[in-house]
Amino acid sequence: MLVYAQKTLTAKHAEISFFSNAPLEDIQAISKTAASALNLSTGDIVFKVRNTSFEFDKKLMQEHFNENYMESDKYPLSEFKGKIDEPQKLNKNGTYVVDVSGTLLIHGVTKLYQTKAKIIVKDNILSATCRFNVKLADHKIKIPSIVGRNIAEVVNIEISASYKPQ
DSSP states (O other), X not given: OOOOSSSEEEEEEEEEEEEEEOSSOEEEEEEEEEEEEEETTTOEEEEEEEGGGOEESSHHHHHHIIIIISOTTTOOEEEEEEEESOGGGGGSSEEEEEEEEEEEXXXXXXXXXXXXXXXXXXXXXXXXXXXXXXXXXXXXXXXXXXXXXXXXXXXXXXXXXXXXXO
């Protein structure tokens, strides 16, 4: 059994990426500077990422993302606040699939999400990964009709984080 001196673990360089598959062009971006905290007693989990930290292959895509879609000046952060079911089972080495539910705040709009996460516990480090989809319209992100075939209405999100005791 693992013993954590503190019940809160942090991930200071969590990765969040997204992928948009559209008929004319695939778009993907990644941020490697998201922050997260996980309370092993309560199962509370939080992720925060600066929208401007997402990096794209094309500079123009990054500009459009921040200026036209995310309006990063107005909405600088995206945030997930939720709970992991049965956090007490994460106290020993092993691989676990857990249910995660909570609210995702993107573009000033909060929406409830539920997904599964894979957590690997090894020697006081928890590595977590999960995937889920976000419908842009649910967060009032508008896609101009002129580029409608370039951007998917639903974006695939992937998250990975390595948690260590504070």
